[in-house]
Amino acid sequence: QLQLQESGPGLVKPSETLSLRCTVSGGSISNTDYFWAWIRQPPGEGLEWIGNVDYRGETYYNPSLKSRVTISADTSNNHFSLRVNSVTAADTAVYYCARQRTGMDWLDPWGQGTLVTVSS
Amino acid sequence: QSVLTQPPSVSAAPGQKVTISCSGSSSNIGDKYVSWYRQLPGTAPKLLIYENNKRPSGIPDRFSGSKSGTSATLGITELQTGDEADYFCGTWDNSLSAGVFGGGTKLTVL
Numbered sequence: 015q016l017q018l019q020e021s022g023p024g025l026v027k028p029s030e031t032l033s034l035r036c037t038v039s040g041g042s043i044s045n046t047d048y049f050w051a052w053i054r055q056p057p058g059e060g061l062e063w064i065g066n067v068d069y070r071g072e073t074y075y076n077p078s079l080k081s082r083v084t085i086s087a088d089t090s091n092n093h094f095s096l097r098v099n100s101v102t103a104a105d106t107a108v109y110y111c112a113r114q115r116t117g118m119d120w121l122d123p124w125g126q127g128t129l130v131t132v133s134s
Numbered sequence: 135q136s137v138l139t140q141p142p143s144v145s146a147a148p149g150q151k152v153t154i155s156c157s158g159s160s161s162n163i164g165d166k167y168v169s170w171y172r173q174l175p176g177t178a179p180k181l182l183i184y185e186n187n188k189r190p191s192g193i194p195d196r197f198s199g200s201k202s203g204t205s206a207t208l209g210i211t212e213l214q215t216g217d218e219a220d221y222f223c224g225t226w227d228n229s230l231s232a233g234v235f236g237g238g239t240k241l242t243v244l
Contacts, residue, residue: 051233060136061171061179061222063233076232110178118226118233120169120184127178 016041018111018125026105026132032098036111036125043092044069050094051114051121052085054107062107066114067094101132137162138223140236146213147244154208154239156223162234166226168206170199173220173238182221183208215243 022034036050043050051066065075067085075083079098087094098105108129112121139157146152156168168186171179181190183199186206198209206223223236 053233060238061224061235063224063235066233074231074233077230114233115184117166118169118224119167120181121171121179121224121233122181122184122190124178124180 016113016123018113018123020109020111020125020128022128022130024129024131026101026130027134028102028132029100032096032101032105032130032132034096034109034111034128034130035093036095037093038113039092042089043087043094044089047116049074049114049116050087051112052096053110053112053121053124055110055127056104056107063118064096064109103132106130106132136237137227137230137234138225138236140221140223140239142237143240143242145242145244148213148215150213151209151211152213152241153210154221154223154241156206156208156236158204158206158225158234160204161229162204162225162227163201163206164204165228168199168201168223168225170197170206170208171222171224173222175219179222210241213243217241218243 049066052064067073067087082099084097108127110127112124170183172182173179186201187199196211220238227234
């Protein structure tokens with residue numbers, strides 16, 4: 015059974031870089047049918063798709079975040095990562111990783127999510 | 135402001151039926167499959183419907199999905215108190231080359 019698990023610091027200072035990792039178990043991120051996505055949810059708000067990556071390193075990003083976001087895949091260690099530069103309080107959110115069917119036909123499964131707070 | 139539009143809230147009594155709408159445009163719902171997700175309080179979203187109207191294994195047939203033009207609808211019959219959750223629609227947007235979600239609908243079972 016495929017499982018995803020987010021990891022990384024829960025507190026980041028303003029203007030610094032947020033870095034998270036999503037470790038995939040029970041399956042390979044080298045599967046050509048899928049992308050691997052990051053989604054976030056600010057407290058009390060809705061879902062925001064951040065971007066995704068496939069096993070070759072091809073990426074797509076939310077245009078509103080593209081200038082600050084990098085998503086990469088490590089097929090050797092079966093995980094993928096998210097970096098968000100120059101964070102502000104508006105980047106405070108629960109960050110989820112998920113497997114994404116090509117073309118975002120669907121997202122499944124999702125990791126449990128990790129809360130990242132941006133504060134000095 | 136979400137690319138896809140959902141009502142903020144819906145409510146119905148136990149045992150009744152409810153529908154949740156999701157409105158988009160020709161660059162997203164009009165050309166792509168729609169999926170639906172349920173988020174129980176304090177948990178991660180879970181896939182409920184994919185490819186407009188298909189249910190993953192383990193999702194009961196009380197849940198259904200449909201799409202017409204640039205809108206999609208989630209239907210839930212035989213409502214239970216355990217169905218109280220936030221429901222989100224999602225799809226791909228060709229113009230943005232990005233995934234998009236609706237703002238979410240909070241279902242209350244009275």
